[in-house]
Amino acid sequence: MAELTDNKDKKFIFVIGPTAIGKSQWALQQAIKYQGSIVNIDSVQLYQGLEIGSAAPTAAEKKQAPHYLYSYVKAPQEMTAGVYLRDFYNLITSENLKGPVFIVGGTGFYIQALEKGMYDVAPGDAKVRKQIEDDLKANGADSFFTELSAADPLHEIHINDHYRLARAIEILRTSGATPTQLKAKAVLQNANAFPYPYLKLGFTDSKEALLPRVQKRTRFILDSGIIDETKSFLEKGFANWSPLASVGYREVANYLIHNNSRAAGHESLFESIVTSTMQLIKKQKTWFQRDQATLWFESSANDQLEAAARLDLYLTSVDQNVTAKGY
RNA sequence: GGGUAGGUGCCCGAGUGGCUAAAGGGGGCAGACUGUAAAUCUGCUGGCUUACGUCUACGAAGGUUCGAAUCCUUCCCUGCCCA
Numbered sequence: 001m002a003e004l005t006d007n008k009d010k011k012f013i014f015v016i017g018p019t020a021i022g023k024s025q026w027a028l029q030q031a032i033k034y035q036g037s038i039v040n041i042d043s044v045q046l047y048q049g050l051e052i053g054s055a056a057p058t059a060a061e062k063k064q065a066p067h068y069l070y071s072y073v074k075a076p077q078e079m080t081a082g083v084y085l086r087d088f089y090n091l092i093t094s095e096n097l098k099g100p101v102f103i104v105g106g107t108g109f110y111i112q113a114l115e116k117g118m119y120d121v122a123p124g125d126a127k128v129r130k131q132i133e134d135d136l137k138a139n140g141a142d143s144f145f146t147e148l149s150a151a152d153p154l155h156e157i158h159i160n161d162h163y164r165l166a167r168a169i170e171i172l173r174t175s176g177a178t179p180t181q182l183k184a185k186a187v188l189q190n191a192n193a194f195p196y197p198y199l200k201l202g203f204t205d206s207k208e209a210l211l212p213r214v215q216k217r218t219r220f221i222l223d224s225g226i227i228d229e230t231k232s233f234l235e236k237g238f239a240n241w242s243p244l245a246s247v248g249y250r251e252v253a254n255y256l257i258h259n260n261s262r263a264a265g266h267e268s269l270f271e272s273i274v275t276s277t278m279q280l281i282k283k284q285k286t287w288f289q290r291d292q293a294t295l296w297f298e299s300s301a302n303d304q305l306e307a308a309a310r311l312d313l314y315l316t317s318v319d320q321n322v323t324a325k326g327y
Numbered sequence: 328g329g330g331u332a333g334g335u336g337c338c339c340g341a342g343u344g345g346c347u348a349a350a351g352g353g354g355g356c357a358g359a360c361u362g363u364a365a366a367u368c369u370g371c372u373g374g375c376u377u378a379c380g381u382c383u384a385c386g387a388a389g390g391u392u393c394g395a396a397u398c399c400u401u402c403c404c405u406g407c408c409c410a
Contacts, residue, residue, distance in 0.1 A: 019365075044365055054365080082362035109364045116361080123362050156359080161368040164360080179361090186361075246365035275354075280365050286358065 010097070011315060012198035014041075014294075015104045016111055018284040019247075019277060020213045021203045021299050024057055027102040030311055031065035037097045039088065040069040041105030041114065044246050046084070047073045049233065053226040053248040055217060066098055075238045081113040082123050088114060100315055103198075108287035117192020119182045121171050132170050136162060144169050152178035199314045201307055202294040204285060207278065209299060214277045218248075218270055227252055247276045 015027040031038050040046060044054040048071045051058075056070055068091055073079050092101070105111070136144055145159045148168050155178065157164045168179050230252040233244060244253055255269045288294065295310055297303040 042365085043363095078363065080362035081364075084362090107364065109360075109362095109366090113361065118361050121362090158359085158368055161359090163363070163367045167362080182361075242363050242366070245363085248365080250365085276365080279354095282356090283365085287360075287364095289358095 010092075010196060011100045012194075012196050013100055013102050013311060013314070014111065014115075014198060014200040015102055015203070016041075016108075016200065016288065016294065017106055017203035018210065018281040018288075019106050020055075020210060020217050020281070021106075021205060022213075022304075023104055023106070023203055024055075024061075026203065026304055026307065027104045028057070028061055028065060030308065031099075031102050034100050034315060036099035036102055037066040037068065038102045038104055039091065039097075040067070041084075041088075041103050041107060041110050043079065043084075043105075043107040043110055044243055045070055045105070046079050047071065047075070047243050049075065049229065050243055050246075050249065052224045052229050053221055053252070054246070055221065068095075068097070075233060075236070075241050075243075078242050080123065081110050082118055084110055085113055085118065106284050108284060108291075115194050116186070116190060117194070119186055120192070121175055121177060121182065124167070124170060125174075128170060128174060129166075132166050132173075136166055136169075141165060148172065148178075152180050154180045199311070200291075200294040201311065202288060202291075202296045203299055203303075203307070204288065204296055205299045207281070210281055211274075211278065213299075214274055214281070218273045218277065221248060221273070222270060227256070231256060247280050248273050251276060 013027075013030075015023045017023050027038055030036070038057075042054065042056075044050055045056040046069060047054075050056070051071055057067055061067075062070070069084075069087060091097075103111075103114070141159050141162055144165045145157075148155055148157065148165065151172055152168075155168065157168055157179065159165070171177055171179075171182070226248055230244065230249050233239075233241060234253060234256060238244065239253065244250065251269060251272045295307075297307040
């Protein structure tokens with residue numbers, strides 16, 4: 001990690017919460033008000049060409065305050081939380097970001113990675129990974145599960161979770177470390193944790209409150225051209241590019257491949273995107289539940305004002321860290 | 328009007344005498360989560376009951392049978408074909 005002294009007195013504000021809650025718009029208002037900047041922490045808005053479906057900030061919005069880490073990863077490159085961290089720290093140590101920095105997004109895993117840091121193990125090597133995948137295919141999950149259980153009887157990976165199983169085996173074979181050891185070590189050291197003062201604000205709301213927002217947004221996304229956006233990637237041969245498996249794009253790709261000819265397909269496309277988005281929201285809410293350090297607000301105008309007041313308190317205070325526990 | 332296929336749990340759909348509260352999928356609910364994370368994975372999902380159990384359920388009503396979603400009769404409804 002590079003020298004961090006430049007940012008000693010800089011304040012960071014996480015603005016997190018489920019999709020379609022209105023984080024970006026709120027954060028933009030605040031960034032304008034305090035002459036700050038915005039950094040993305042959404043795992044899909046990172047990519048170039050997926051702006052419509054991921055409801056990324058528009059050019060007009062980006063003009064109102066500096067935005068970073070949006071639309072900069074090009075297909076067929078695929079991001080990981082680890083690479084995101086590298087990019088994030090590169091950014092804030094190489095550029096002198098204006099004012100308070102708003103870190104905005106709903107990807108719980110990335111937020112956690114940034115806040116707590118990641119395990120000190122090598123990232124997946126493409127070659128090794130391929131080998132592991134072949135091995136898994138040839139010998140089945142049972143053999144992986146047995147191998148992992150022998151080395152780490154306390155691991156909590158399910159036998160059907162092939163992705164996690166393969167990753168655990170990869171780490172085990174290359175470094176000898178087990179999931180249980182890594183977890184224990186991370187709790188003790190927490191060496192790669194976020195090194196700056198920060199405030200975590202979250203927006204969330206009931207399913208009933210979110211549904212109309214999701215419907216409206218889905219209509220808008222469809223009208224704005226997510227179908228063409230998807231089509232262009234498919235035509236370039238990126239059908240297996242992992243971001244295309246994210247909410248919206250997955251449904252559209254499926255629609256283009258299977259029901260394109262049917263007139264009724266369009267309405268069910270709308271419905272299926274709404275459903276997946278609501279499912280995503282549920283998963284995000286489940287993830288955020290365990291986060292004890294976030295100050296939560298609802299989406300109402302009143303709560304937005306309340307959140308703004310808390311922000312103001314933080315920005316004008318001399319305290320370093322202000323979290324839920326601080327109040 | 329005639330013929331024909333069919334009506335199954337929130338939805339789709341399997342089941343054609345007992346092992347059926349009824350496969351599977353979707354949806355819903357709850358959860359896990361350290362380099363794919365908007366991904367991946369797990370559990371639950373008719374009522375009452377802690378449980379044993381019991382009640383209600385396979386279009387409706389009757390019937391056959393020790394026993395029916397499954398067989399028979401009539402009726403209602405839906406799709407398709409012929410008039």
